[in-house]
Amino acid sequence: MSIVIAIDGPAASGKGTLARRLAAHYGFAYLDTGTLYRAVGQSVRAAGGNPADPALAIAAANALDLSKIDEAAIRTREAGEAASLVAVMPEVRAAILHFQRDFALNPPGGKRGAVLDGRDIGTVVCPEADVKLFVTASPEVRARRRWLELKGSGSSVSEAQVLEDVKERDARDAGRAASPMKPAADAHLLDTTDLSIETAFGEAVRIIDKSMS
Ligand code: CDP
Numbered sequence: 001m002s003i004v005i006a007i008d009g010p011a012a013s014g015k016g017t018l019a020r021r022l023a024a025h026y027g028f029a030y031l032d033t034g035t036l037y038r039a040v041g042q043s044v045r046a047a048g049g050n051p052a053d054p055a056l057a058i059a060a061a062n063a064l065d066l067s068k069i070d071e072a073a074i075r076t077r078e079a080g081e082a083a084s085l086v087a088v089m090p091e092v093r094a095a096i097l098h099f100q101r102d103f104a105l106n107p108p109g110g111k112r113g114a115v116l117d118g119r120d121i122g123t124v125v126c127p128e129a130d131v132k133l134f135v136t137a138s139p140e141v142r143a144r145r146r147w148l149e150l151k152g153s154g155s156s157v158s159e160a161q162v163l164e165d166v167k168e169r170d171a172r173d174a175g176r177a178a179s180p181m182k183p184a185a186d187a188h189l190l191d192t193t194d195l196s197i198e199t200a201f202g203e204a205v206r207i208i209d210k211s212m213s
Helices: 015-026 034-046 054-062 077-086 090-105 121-125 139-152 159-175 197-212
Strands: 003-008 029-032 113-118 131-136 188-191
Touching (some): 003 015, 015 029, 015 197, 054 077, 054 090, 090 121
């Protein structure tokens, strides 16, 4: 049986950076499940469609080819928005559920464990995960982190606009009927508002080592 670490949390909470570092630390495989939703949303956009159109989004989810993901295109602000629009559709979620579970149970590269990050890993994708973390930070701090990232990749969006996006996305992700974003009952909460990446990482390792000992 593989060891599964589930990391959930809202946009720009730091869960991706944390998850990647934890996977390297423990020698586990890593899956950023947001990539899958971003790829579905971006594939609809790239074909000129509206990601809120269920027929288009479901067809894109069923045809998803991970080898064809355009890393730069899926990291834009628009792709993040499209991801959260397609993510409300249960059929889209169902289409990529099996891939996520299979990754957790049979981590690629013969690794003995997997770290998955997303919104519903601890609640729906891997409810049996060995350790669950729910990573948060204040909307203002998250907006600043995301704004700096976007600016670094050449976007001229304002910080105020990014804060608005973050709040809108939180409301949609937490308010949807299908697999809403919420901490699992047995998740450890990690608030990174005032924590550096280093400190957050140290705290996560402490929680995980304690849970697995
Ligand atoms: O990086 P950021 O936190 O902004 O977003 P992401 O993790 O790449 O996820 C993009 C969107 O996909 C989220 O706003 C969710 O709507 C959706 N998502 C989801 O519903 N379930 C997941 N397990 C992962 C992402």
